[in-house]
Amino acid sequence: MPHEGSLLQATVIFLLAVVLLVPLAQRVNLGAVPGYLLVGVLIGPSVLGLINNSENVSRLSEMGVVLLLFVIGLELSPRKLWMMRRLLFGVGLIQVVLTGAIFAAMAFYLFAQTLQASIVLGLALALSSTAFGLQILAERKELGRPHGRMAVAILLFQDIAAIPLIAVIPLLGSVDPDQAQGGELRQLLTVLGGIGAIIVGGRFLMRPVFGWAVIPGLRELSTATALLCVLGTAWVMEHVGVSMALGAFLAGLLMAESPFRHELESQIEPFKGLLLGLFFVGVGMTADLRLLFGAPWVVLGLTLLLVVLKLPLLFGLGRLTEGLNRADAIRLGVVLASGGEFAFVVFKLALGHRLLDQQVHDLLVLVITLSMAMVPLLMIALSPLMREAPAVSGGPQAPPDISDEPKVVIAGMGRMGRVIARMLQARGISLVALDTSVQALDQQGASGRLPVYYGDPTRPDILHAAKVDTAQLVIVTTDDPQINLETVRTITRLYPGVKVIARAHDRQEALKLMDAGARPIRETFHSSLEMTRRALLMLGESEDQANAWTRSYQKQDEDQLTHRHRNEGTDDTRPKPDTDAPAEK
Missing domain, CATH: 1.20.1530.20 (Na+/H+ antiporter like fold)
Structure with a gap:
């Protein structure tokens, strides 16, 4: 028992001294290590x-x-x-x-x-x-x-x-x-x-x-x-x-x-x-x-x-x-x-x-x-x-950026995430993808060179390890709407300067994501627009007419969504009229 008491006492002394002195050392600009x-x-x-x-x-x-x-x-x-x-x-x-x-x-x-x-x-x-x-x-x-x-x-x-x-x-x-x-x-x-x-x-x-x-x-x-x-x-x-x-x-x-x-x-x-x-x-x-x-x-x-x-x-x-x-x-x-x-x-x-x-x-x-x-x-x-003003250097060029920090982080490597990742990689854009499915990791390891890692995007420590703080953009594409919303909220809370695009299942989810600070992309909306455009072409409309009509409808719908977000928020108790909803689930 004395040994246990001495161990507990030593632990308490250690933690108390650290809590008191390390912040003090940082306050006087000495840093944590000298503390x-x-x-x-x-x-x-x-x-x-x-x-x-x-x-x-x-x-x-x-x-x-x-x-x-x-x-x-x-x-x-x-x-x-x-x-x-x-x-x-x-x-x-x-x-x-x-x-x-x-x-x-x-x-x-x-x-x-x-x-x-x-x-x-x-x-x-x-x-x-x-x-x-x-x-x-x-x-x-x-x-x-x-x-x-x-x-x-x-x-x-x-x-x-x-x-x-x-x-x-x-x-x-x-x-x-x-x-x-x-x-x-x-x-x-x-x-x-x-x-x-x-x-x-x-x-x-x-x-x-x-x-x-x-x-x-x-x-x-x-x-x-x-x-x-x-x-x-x-x-x-x-x-x-x-x-x-x-x-x-x-x-x-x-x-x-x-x-x-x-x-x-x-x-x-x-x-x-x-x-x-x-x-x-x-x-x-x-x-x-x-x-x-x-x-x-x-x-x-x-x-x-x-x-x-x-x-x-x-x-x-x-x-x-x-x-x-x-x-x-x-x-x-x-x-x-x-x-x-x-x-x-x-x-x-x-x-x-x-x-x-x-x-x-x-x-x-x-x-x-x-x-x-x-x-x-x-x-x-x-x-x-x-503090001296940097002089114009005439010597060798400054060293290149040696970091492997990604420009884009993709959360979710389902069908949507894989397409986005391949297109961005084809454009030479550095990226890191996260997924919690071991099967998805095995598929990517067997079929391609996409940098996919295991990790739950709702966890701050995983986002930190994936270097979200240095990324220019995060794309959230998981199949679970709640995970998408939690991920967006975590990112915008911890890294308010990072832009976020997120997958939305319907208009209500899109409004919630907008509240959380992300730009929502409704998963069926753009495919519905493309199907309508092709239907108009098959019905005899010209290419220009079909394109103009779909663009006009898209702008009108997005304006209505933005108006609802500004004036109504995402109160789930309010009536949900369908008069302005596009043909989507």
Whole structure:
């Protein structure tokens, strides 16, 4: 019972501190990540000592990084990687190699670290915080700016580079000399076997398993299946002696082209956010403030060295490779100047495999924690330079839009939705389609290349995963009038700037959809007009006469519908006269 009480007490303390301090950190423009770090420092053993068992917190918080890597893998579809190839594998590679080489050389020559430890230190310090950087860019609405697109590409390459770095640390660590011969080869074969099992299982088992799980329509079963996919692959990787993060990343990568991608992302996102926040709290708890008070100039000097070396290097890359103006290049440098969350993972693994000693590990964790706290202060200090009017760039053309965000989202892939999707795709318009029928997904997978994903369009998390917030248009075409109405209401409430066209069964449904903010298209009205036009032609009318008559009738009917909507609304208790209704159901 004491254990249960202490666990409950620790949970209450954690949640209370997060609720109080993270919003406060955001109000003073520090951001959520420094807020989580501050929570960890305050409640940890270095300050108040409210939670002393940081090891249990650290173990649970690793799941946040695991889920983050899974979501990153989901975002890496082959098409997106190909679109980003120059920024991703060009600028991103240059940044990691150049920054890593500088820090590795300093660790080897100035701080007398071993060659293996220097390589690990250099590459880990070259990484920046994906969670922190993307949050800052999103808050400032700069993800679509040239420096924002460049920052996303660099962060994405850093995340990819962290995977082999995490995987190779056990091979670089200390081994027993008596078992050295043949041991490394055996370990390598074990790792390759684990990766092969994940690839085969992900290729042939994940989709059938997820398809089986969503058939009953139970959301909690879908959540359990999503967590099983992530944690199961993470467990396999840990079992063969490699980081759990590698397994999660591979699972996400394998599901990137799956029709259940959006469903997976929407189910994982809440767990990822909470556990990633717990990860940063755990990092703050492990920060040893005695080092800061005992050797303040060493700690602050290393923190400044980290930021001062990364910021100008990123500034130069932005100016030289992509022709960013000075203000945007400074923004790029500031956003990516701190250390990253994967450095914490790398350092912990390096400590466990005796590449680093405890004192160096604690010093590096504190330096990266302080560098994250320094970035918001840098943004405030350099804000006059970053507000500078953008200069006309005579350098290379700004990087192209690297996102795979759709222009159109289609909800419902029945007969109507399929025709619309094929016509738009034939015009080269990027789109994403959602449907809750597994059979429809299987048909599309077998017959064409339409990007159809499993997802309930009435759920806000699914709409977010489908990137409705960046789409120009949403077309709602499901067979269920109530689902159409709920979908329109959700979209217009969450994304009022997005245009919506919705399928209506009759005039009453059309009026309700108009109330909800959509442009209704009555499913039988236009076919009735076309049948009437052809009937007139067969009865001897000329083409011009038939076309003019149908256009006139269509305009009159639409005007009457608009008039009823403005003056009568959708009160279902009022009489429903049929005098102005067209020949439709």
